[in-house]
Amino acid sequence: MANVFAMAESRGGALRRVAFEAVSAARAIADASGGGEVHALLAGAPGIAALAPELGKYGADLVVVVEHAVLANASPEVLAATAAARIRTGGYRAAVFSTSAQGRDLAPRVAAQLGVSMAADVTSFELAGDAMVVKHPSYAGKVIATLRLAGSPAVLTLRPGARAAVEAPRAARVESAQPAIDPASARVVVKEMIAGGGAKLDIGDAPVIVSGGRGLKSAENFKLVEDLAAAFGNAAVGATRAVTDDGWRPHSDQIGQTGRQVSPDLYVACGISGAIQHIAGMRNSRTIVAINKDKDAPIFKVADYGIVGDVLEILPVLTAAVKQARSQG
Amino acid sequence: MKIAVCIKRVPDMETRFRIAASGTAVDEAGLKYDMSDFDGYAVETALQLNEKEGKGETVVISLGPDVVQEQLRKALSMGAERAVQLKAERVPVDGLAIARALAAELRDGGYDLILFGRQAVDSANATVGPMTATLLDLPCATAVSTLDIAGGRATVRRDLEGAAEIVELPLPAVITVDEGMPRARYPSLKGIMAAKKKPLEVKPAQLGEEHLTLEKMELPPERAAGRIVGEGPGAVSELVRLLHTEAKVL
Numbered sequence: 313m314a315n316v317f318a319m320a321e322s323r324g325g326a327l328r329r330v331a332f333e334a335v336s337a338a339r340a341i342a343d344a345s346g347g348g349e350v351h352a353l354l355a356g357a358p359g360i361a362a363l364a365p366e367l368g369k370y371g372a373d374l375v376v377v378v379e380h381a382v383l384a385n386a387s388p389e390v391l392a393a394t395a396a397a398r399i400r401t402g403g404y405r406a407a408v409f410s411t412s413a414q415g416r417d418l419a420p421r422v423a424a425q426l427g428v429s430m431a432a433d434v435t436s437f438e439l440a441g442d443a444m445v446v447k448h449p450s451y452a453g454k455v456i457a458t459l460r461l462a463g464s465p466a467v468l469t470l471r472p473g474a475r476a477a478v479e480a481p482r483a484a485r486v487e488s489a490q491p492a493i494d495p496a497s498a499r500v501v502v503k504e505m506i507a508g509g510g511a512k513l514d515i516g517d518a519p520v521i522v523s524g525g526r527g528l529k530s531a532e533n534f535k536l537v538e539d540l541a542a543a544f545g546n547a548a549v550g551a552t553r554a555v556t557d558d559g560w561r562p563h564s565d566q567i568g569q570t571g572r573q574v575s576p577d578l579y580v581a582c583g584i585s586g587a588i589q590h591i592a593g594m595r596n597s598r599t600i601v602a603i604n605k606d607k608d609a610p611i612f613k614v615a616d617y618g619i620v621g622d623v624l625e626i627l628p629v630l631t632a633a634v635k636q637a638r639s640q641g
Numbered sequence: 642m643k644i645a646v647c648i649k650r651v652p653d654m655e656t657r658f659r660i661a662a663s664g665t666a667v668d669e670a671g672l673k674y675d676m677s678d679f680d681g682y683a684v685e686t687a688l689q690l691n692e693k694e695g696k697g698e699t700v701v702i703s704l705g706p707d708v709v710q711e712q713l714r715k716a717l718s719m720g721a722e723r724a725v726q727l728k729a730e731r732v733p734v735d736g737l738a739i740a741r742a743l744a745a746e747l748r749d750g751g752y753d754l755i756l757f758g759r760q761a762v763d764s765a766n767a768t769v770g771p772m773t774a775t776l777l778d779l780p781c782a783t784a785v786s787t788l789d790i791a792g793g794r795a796t797v798r799r800d801l802e803g804a805a806e807i808v809e810l811p812l813p814a815v816i817t818v819d820e821g822m823p824r825a826r827y828p829s830l831k832g833i834m835a836a837k838k839k840p841l842e843v844k845p846a847q848l849g850e851e852h853l854t855l856e857k858m859e860l861p862p863e864r865a866a867g868r869i870v871g872e873g874p875g876a877v878s879e880l881v882r883l884l885h886t887e888a889k890v891l
Binding site for chain 1 (some may be wrong): 652654655657658659667672678734735736737738740762763764765766767768769770771772774775776780781782783784796797800801802804805806807808809811820838851852853854855856857858859860861866869870871872873874876877878880881883884885888889890891
């Protein structure tokens with residue numbers, strides 16, 4: 313029986329979906345150890361304590377609330393010191409963070425402060441005596457590594473969506489705590505938050521690629537593809553050879569045998585019939601979605617999910633739905 | 642400025658990988674190697690910062706067996722002044738072990754700025770940079786897409802999911818660089834010739850104990866047969882649900 317720590321990530325005064333996933337994962341570890349408690353750290357501007365009951369819904373027994381004006385934005389040094397102090401005194405078996413921009417920044421700082429090793433971006437985990445055995449996608453997702461993390465606490469970052477949050481409701485106790493360092497002494501300071509945005513990603517690096525073919529009918533209609541990529545936030549735009557040969561898109565965007573070969577987590581083929589030359593460049597993608605008006609198009613043979621219909625009608629609806637799903641994340 | 646850049650030798654990610662007979666490594670036969678993409682951006686960033694000032698020193702550091710000298714020489718041919726190999730039989734998977742060895746080398750180096758790539762493209766952990774910063778008790782910003790330095794302070798942009806933040810931190814600092822930072826330049830012939838005469842020091846890596854170890858490597862399972870979710874815009878909500886709950890990509 314062991315207690316487990318979870319970092320409940322928030323932004324702008326709201327919990328992110330990854331917070332529930334982290335708490336739910338911590339619940340699973342505590343249960344697997346014979347039924348310990350889950351302690352979640354919730355940090356933010358004054359008023360954030362009101363969110364504590366939401367964490368109880370996913371299995372937190374105790375929510376440690378740290379409120380401070382500086383924590384309206386993610387102050388990495390204050391958060392790391394506060395999480396490390398809590399983990400150090402809590403005797404936890406594991407500490408679960410998220411593979412998010414914030415969690416990826418935070419967990420290594422915490423682990424190094426504690427002097428313990430960590431496992432990053434795990435998709436599954438299992439207690440194995442004194443160790444934790446985890447799976448971690450590596451080599452651009454083309455190889456899955458199984459890693460053994462020895463010792464306690466086992467610090468993990470959990471890949472978003474790898475494990476859906478499961479409800480395990482209880483009335484969580486709330487405990488107020490102070491930042492472990494004086495927030496005024498923090499050297500790293502968030503000066504400004506910008507909603508939206510995101511740098512332009514290269515198709516070789518992007519976890520999501522939205523690609524367009526002749527089915528888009530004109531260069532102007534690529535705006536719909538760009539809109540969907542922007543909605544994902546971590547997406548790049550690709551194209552078929554037919555499209556780059558027609559000059560609708562630059563040749564650097566071409567995906568296929570004679571263009572770039574890509575293997576993103578998600579590939580959305582829009583108005584692409586699926587010529588062999590194109591499929592050779594994207595078939596190693598982890599998940600493939602195809603939207604095409606011809607139900608017999610070869611692209612549907614490699615796609616995990618297909619929608620038959622007019623890409624010009626479907627894209628705006630999909631963009632809106634992705635935006636909505638992401639804002640809940 | 643005196644800038645250190647920590648780089649890693651990695652295989653070309655466009656390869657169709659196979660698993661070695663040991664089951665704990667990728668088959669190295671036929672692999673092509675380079676420095677990790679983001680590490681290349683970090684080297685380029687350091688060079689541009691010092692070129693703009695017209696002075697300074699860029700030192701590249703890589704941990705691993707002697708083959709990492711290839712990537713160190715490449716960084717020297719791009720324009721770095723000197724290189725350090727922290728010699729180890731292999732690169733551990735435990736980021737803390739690597740960070741300890743790097744921190745031991747960097748601690749008394751008098752660096753104004755220590756740069757890393759956001760993550761190595763092969764192991765994809767993104768832990769070594771912030772861990773090294775913590776061990777050195779230096780301010781740190783990770784995964785930055787812009788970097789401006791003025792008056793002994795760095796201002797960076799960090800892209801978050803669907804948002805971004807502008808962060809300020811004083812030097813000396815550790816910064817890991819993401820997409821958006823300048824691509825690595827191609828070494829000139831002159832640079833390649835000059836690199837042969839630049840110093841490359843070899844020291845043993847002080848790795849210490851490893852608590853994260855590799856048990857197995859495998860290829861992901863084959864794709865299951867696809868399905869048509871539906872027809873027209875009405876099928877979108879079901880598609881989004883599947884992408885979230887089943888494919889777990891949203």
